[in-house]
Amino acid sequence: MTSKQYILGALTALLFASCSDDEKVVLKYADEGDTGGPNPITQTLKEKAKFKIGAAVKMKDLQNEANYKNAVLKHYNQITGEFEMKMASIWTSSTAYNYTAADYLVGFAQDNKMEVHGHTLVWYDSFPEWFKKAQYDSIAFEAKVKIYITDVVGRYKGKVKSWDVVNEVFADGGAMRNETVINSLFKDPIGFYGRCFRYAKAADPDAKLFYNDYSVVMDAGKRTSIKKMVARFKANGVPIDGVGDQFHYATDTNRQTMKTGFTDLASTGLLIHISELDIKVNTGKSDSYVFNDVENQKQAETYKYIAAMYEELPQTQKFAISTWGVTDKYTWLTSFWHFKEYPLLLDADYNKKPAYQGFLDGLK
Ligand code: G3I
Numbered sequence: 001m002t003s004k005q006y007i008l009g010a011l012t013a014l015l016f017a018s019c020s021d022d023e024k025v026v027l028k029y030a031d032e033g034d035t036g037g038p039n040p041i042t043q044t045l046k047e048k049a050k051f052k053i054g055a056a057v058k059m060k061d062l063q064n065e066a067n068y069k070n071a072v073l074k075h076y077n078q079i080t081g082e083f084e085m086k087m088a089s090i091w092t093s094s095t096a097y098n099y100t101a102a103d104y105l106v107g108f109a110q111d112n113k114m115e116v117h118g119h120t121l122v123w124y125d126s127f128p129e130w131f132k133k134a135q136y137d138s139i140a141f142e143a144k145v146k147i148y149i150t151d152v153v154g155r156y157k158g159k160v161k162s163w164d165v166v167n168e169v170f171a172d173g174g175a176m177r178n179e180t181v182i183n184s185l186f187k188d189p190i191g192f193y194g195r196c197f198r199y200a201k202a203a204d205p206d207a208k209l210f211y212n213d214y215s216v217v218m219d220a221g222k223r224t225s226i227k228k229m230v231a232r233f234k235a236n237g238v239p240i241d242g243v244g245d246q247f248h249y250a251t252d253t254n255r256q257t258m259k260t261g262f263t264d265l266a267s268t269g270l271l272i273h274i275s276e277l278d279i280k281v282n283t284g285k286s287d288s289y290v291f292n293d294v295e296n297q298k299q300a301e302t303y304k305y306i307a308a309m310y311e312e313l314p315q316t317q318k319f320a321i322s323t324w325g326v327t328d329k330y331t332w333l334t335s336f337w338h339f340k341e342y343p344l345l346l347d348a349d350y351n352k353k354p355a356y357q358g359f360l361d362g363l364k
Contacts, residue, residue: 045345045356046077048363050315052115054078054322056276059101061330062108071326071350078115078320080275081105082332085118085160086126091148093130099155106159117275117322118156120164120212121149122196124180138185142192146199153203162208162319164244164275165200166193169229170213174221190229194238201239208241208319212275216245217261218253230268242271242319247306250280251298255305262309272317274310276324278331278343279303279355285339300358303345307362328353 045053055076061068072079083089084101092098109116120126122145136144153163169189171177176189186192197209211230216223226243233240243265249258266272279302282289310321325331329348333341345356 043360044075045359045363046075048360049321050364051318052078052320052322054080054115054117054320055326056080056082056119056322056324057105057326058082058330059084059104061326062104067350068326068330071346073112075345076114076326078117078322079105079109080117080119080322082325085152086120086123087131087148088126088128090152091128091131094134094144097151102152102156106156110159115162116156116160117273117320118153118160118163118207119275120167121152121200122165122193123167124177124182125168127181132181136185141181141185142195145196149196149199150203153200153207157204158206160204160207162210162242162273163200164212165197165209165240167212168214169193169211170222170225172215172219172222174219174223174225176225190232193229194233194236197233197238197240208271209239210242210244210271210273210275211240212244212246212273214246214248214276216243217247217258217265218249220261220264223261223264227264227268230270240270242273243268244273244275246276246324247274248276248278248280248324249302249306250283251295251302252283253302258306259309266313266317270317271319272310272313273319274306274321277306277321278324278333279306280333280337280341280343282339282341285337287339289340291340291342296354299342300354302358303355304358304362307359309362311362311364 053076055072057072057079059081062072081102084105089101090097090099106116108114131144153160169177176183182189182192200207200209211226213222213226216226230240230243245265279299281291281295281299307321310318323344325344327346327348327350328342328344331341331343333343342353345353345359347353
């Protein structure tokens, strides 16, 4: 330890000793070798976990920022394209695909012995404008979607190990989303979605196929609808392997509700993917919010709780925990939420936050 680190360590220890229990200060952890606290985190998440640790990534950030790329390589062994493998990115016209970004991510993963989770083949929010404007009837619509799925899954056969075949079909409470082109075309949307799973399976029999949605463990009505769909798929031989809950939650998300819902979701017996994990801290949506040590502590404990809960799954149902992003610097919440947020495991300078240690502590 350098003298600087030693002094800092001594000062930190004094600070810690001076706090009463209920003001427990979470020590700022940092990368080993930095002038971080006295207990630098040395083990990475991917080293400790017995399942994949993933992150949503952007091609442009991998290309343009060395610190971003290094963080992805250091902490994760699975990547999800935040946008690059969606219809809106690939399906540029009725006669052409643009695979550039998707190929880049798949190539990056292969070069670095990482897995790719394909997100997402069919999502009402990612149909390209030209496709929606074409106003196909249900026969033509499904024929085109079948070709799309066959082409895309086929292109990455053996390279993309898993896919979100269908994303976000149900509204809050569990009713079918009615604002989608699919609902306007199909009397039985679930039947259409089941056929999409079959198209994906035919294109790559070895890929693991998921249904993905948000608030699954927190919204009992939505979870009931998902479980009914899963039961129907299983009864009809639709090849579904797993369900993802995105886990866009917060430090004040009710943990008992979360655990009850998680256990209920696990009762499907499918692979369970925590697919887009981020934990909001600015729960009051305040412009004057300060992400201090107490707030860091709350976030660390939430990540620990979620990781520990996931570890209670049978090993056969563990698939991956993926965070939706790499660093607080580029969280989707900044553009979507318009409030200061710090939801991820690495801060804007790519240092590990207490949340990283909390996640590690939750792992067995
Ligand atoms: O890259 C293009 C750029 O070339 C173009 O000029 C620009 C203007 O149209 O768009 C750029 O693409 C944007 C893309 O993010 C860039 O990464 C899209 O407009 C924008 O809509 C897209 O937003 C993504 C959003 O899904 C919609 O696909 C967010 O990054 C992504 O975080 C968000 O992720 C979703 C999950 O897929 C599903 N679960 C919820 C989650 C958060 O909304």
